[in-house]
Amino acid sequence: MFVLQSLFDNKVFAVIGTILIIGLLAYLTYLLFLWVKKDIQLTKEEKSTHIEGVLTKSAMHSLISGNIAKLGNLGNFTLMYVDLDNFSDLSSAFGQKEAKKILTTIVQRIKKTLPRDISIGRYKGDEFLIFIPNFDRLETLEYANNVLKEIREKIELYGDTEIEQTASIALCYYPQHGGTVKDLIESLKIAIYNVKKNGGNDCLVYSESQNDNxxxxxxxxxxxxxxxxxxxxxxxxxxxxxxxxxxxxxxxxxxxxxxxxxxxxxxxxxxxxxxxxxxxxxxxxxxxxxxxxxxxxxxxxxxxxxxxxxxxxxxxxxxxxxxxxxxxxxxxxxxxxxxxxxxxxxxxxxxxxxxxxxxxxxxxxxxxxxxxxxxxxxxxxxxxxxxxxxxxxxxxxxxxxxxxxxxxxxxxxxxxxxxxxxxxxxxxxxxxxxxxxxxxxxxxxxxxxxxxxxxxxxxxxxxxxxxxxxxxxxxxxxxxxxxxxxxxxxxxxxxxxx
Known part of the structure; x- marks a missing residue:
């Protein structure tokens, strides 16, 4: 009787174990499906918003993290964050097609002001991230001011229609303002919001006043x-x-x-x-x-x-x-x-x-x-x-x-x-x-x-x-x-x- 009971218990445990394994595999398959779906959606989104000569968000992240891994604490670079002020108003007024043309014009102007070894990526919507290797503090500030000046220039759409655009620009330095991509982006966001708080149309180095203290x-x-x-x-x-x-x-x-x-x-x-x-x-x-x-x-x-x-x-x-x-x-x-x-x-x-x-x-x-x-x-x-x-x-x-x-x-x-x-x-x-x-x-x-x-x-x-x-x-x-x-x-x- 004891032997029969043992055999029965073993079979029950085996069935329960099999059910748990199947359930776990099903859950992992579901997670994989969600990850693939999200990746496909991200790829489609990046393709639909692509501007020629501009890196995607994921490509820019790879560029920055690659440089962090290569440089360690021995090198440096600058990140510039460009956030166009009230650009959604233009999108609403002229439509997505014209808005993309305006963005393309702005990007061409930005690239014209920067050296060739500088990379520009679209972070999201009307926000751009610019990677500047081997920074010199005065040079990067000059770059930021030149970018701001170019963006302020009037843009012709059609006929006699002209628009004026401004931007909020933030700068941060690796490794002083962050040791990871996430930390650097957070620093830039804080600086951007400080610019926005004062009305936008300006540039700011993250916590610059503290560095000078x-x-x-x-x-x-x-x-x-x-x-x-x-x-x-x-x-x-x-x-x-x-x-x-x-x-x-x-x-x-x-x-x-x-x-x-x-x-x-x-x-x-x-x-x-x-x-x-x-x-x-x-x-x-x-x-x-x-x-x-x-x-x-x-x-x-x-x-x-x-x-x-x-x-x-x-x-x-x-x-x-x-x-x-x-x-x-x-x-x-x-x-x-x-x-x-x-x-x-x-x-x-x-x-x-x-x-x-x-x-x-x-x-x-x-x-x-x-x-x-x-x-x-x-x-x-x-x-x-x-x-x-x-x-x-x-x-x-x-x-x-x-x-x-x-x-x-x-x-x-x-x-x-x-x-x-x-x-x-x-x-x-x-x-x-x-x-x-x-x-x-x-x-x-x-x-x-x-x-x-x-x-x-x-x-x-x-x-x-x-x-x-x-x-x-x-x-x-x-x-x-x-x-x-x-x-x-x-x-x-x-x-x-x-």
Whole structure:
């Protein structure tokens, strides 16, 4: 009987094993099919958008990665990113066929201004990537300005029809601004958005101001040891409901407790971390730290509250960010609904597919999403709604702007927030006059020096305990507080101005 039972068990295991193997093979075949399909679609797309004498995106990637492999850290090259300003308007006005003719004309002009050993590739749509070997800094800047000058020249279409075009141009250098194709492209995107932020029609070297800063090199080499020595810390700035006098939450703000220079604000080191890649470390460290803080403050505060951190565009360009944050959440066994992830320049980055996809993943996990209200228009608000943005932050000066456009935009924000049940937080609230203005506008939540400057966790706990015994008297607090600029400093990287 035992032998028969054993034979039966063996047959069952064999059948189960066979089924599992067949299932695995079927799944791998399906994945292969999807990969081939995607590759075919990409090839078709590249052929349909091909311009003579211009490399495809995949060919340009191969060229760059090949040079990185060949040069190691001993050589250098420059990448130039050319993004035509508002080119989609021309496509809509004249159609795809004429748009391609315009692109061809622009490419011919660009090639005319550059040496023969320089390669140009179409990155996507109206964006081009130019590879410049053996760079000389002044030469590459001259190339960029010449390209910009050529693009600005009027283009004749037909008859008396002429169009004017401008471009936003970014430069980055290998290996200073990135050691991989992905890092270099990210650096270029950041620079491009900075150009766009200032109206386009210009060129910019990625983080050029930091390279020219005497402190840059010194801090660059000190940051790694600072990470090892645990010299970074978080300060917290309270946000309160001006009506109920209850805490809304706390924004986490990074500082560097430098061994010789004292406590440094982020404007001294965040840009360097972005260039070195350490921004990804500080982001995860900051996120894990605020989860621990949330657990500690939950023992002190008797009602729900939020803890907020800021995410930079460079972090949101990291496709693994959501997965990494989810792992840290599970490790600390904390639910995400009271953790707020804030993006300071949503209006600049909300059209970027990678940023959009990352925000969607974070929202699906359950995080609350906050954005800076500056620059939001009807289109941005529509996309904010699609992403499920929970919080919009506005600067106090925004409420004092009496221009028609500013008042109209603010009213649109207020109406949108009321309809969609989105919280609005007013930052940089410094005196009672500001509070009264906020209340008159119908905003409930405030943050600024009138309530508290950013403070460390130990002081924050005492602040909360005192607050619970006797809620803050804003008028009395104004007498004790010297009006000073609001420190809008982050766990990640908006730039703070001192």
């Amino acid at each position: 005497e402190d840059f090199v010194e801090y660059f080499y000190q940051i790694r040891s600072a990470i090892e020595n645990k010299e970074f810390l978080l300060y917290y700035q309270p946000m309160i409901n001006v009506n109920s006098k209850k805490f809304y939450g706390f924004e986490a703000l990074i500082r560097w407790n430098h061994p010789t220079l004292g406590v440094l604000a982020p404007n001294k080191f965040i840009n360097i971390m972005e260039q070195s890649g350490d921004i990804h470390w500080v982001g995860q460290w900051g996120f894990e730290t605020i989860l621990k803080t949330y657990s500690e403050l939950s023992k002190v505060l008797p009602y729900p509250f939020k803890v907020s951190i800021n995410l930079s565009a460079k972090q949101l360009l990291d496709e693994t960010l959501a997965i990494n944050f989810q792992k840290i959440l599970k490790k600390h066994k904390i639910q995400p609904e009271n953790i707020v992830l804030e993006m300071g320049e949503f209006a600049l980055f909300e059209k970027d597919k990678t940023v959009n996809d990352t925000l969607k993943r974070l929202k699906l996990i359950g995080f609350k999403l906050a954005v800076d209200g500056f620059g939001l228009d009807y289109g941005s608000l529509e996309r904010a709604e699609q992403l499920g943005i929970d919080i919009i932050k506005v600067d106090m000066k925004y409420l004092y702007d009496e221009s028609f456009v500013a008042k109209k935009t603010l009213q649109v924000l207020l109406d949108y927030a009321k309809e969609k049940q989105v919280d609005i937080i007013c930052e940089a609230v410094e005196d009672i006059k500001d509070v009264k203005k906020v209340q008159a506008t119908g905003i409930e939540y405030v943050q600024g020096y009138l309530i508290s400057k950013p403070i460390d966790l130990k002081i924050l706990k005492t602040f909360i305990e005192n607050f619970l015994i006797m809620p803050i008297d804003l008028e009395e607090n104004e007498k004790e507080t010297h009006t000073q600029p609001n420190e809008n400093v982050e766990v990640n990287p908006k730039k703070e101005n001192e």
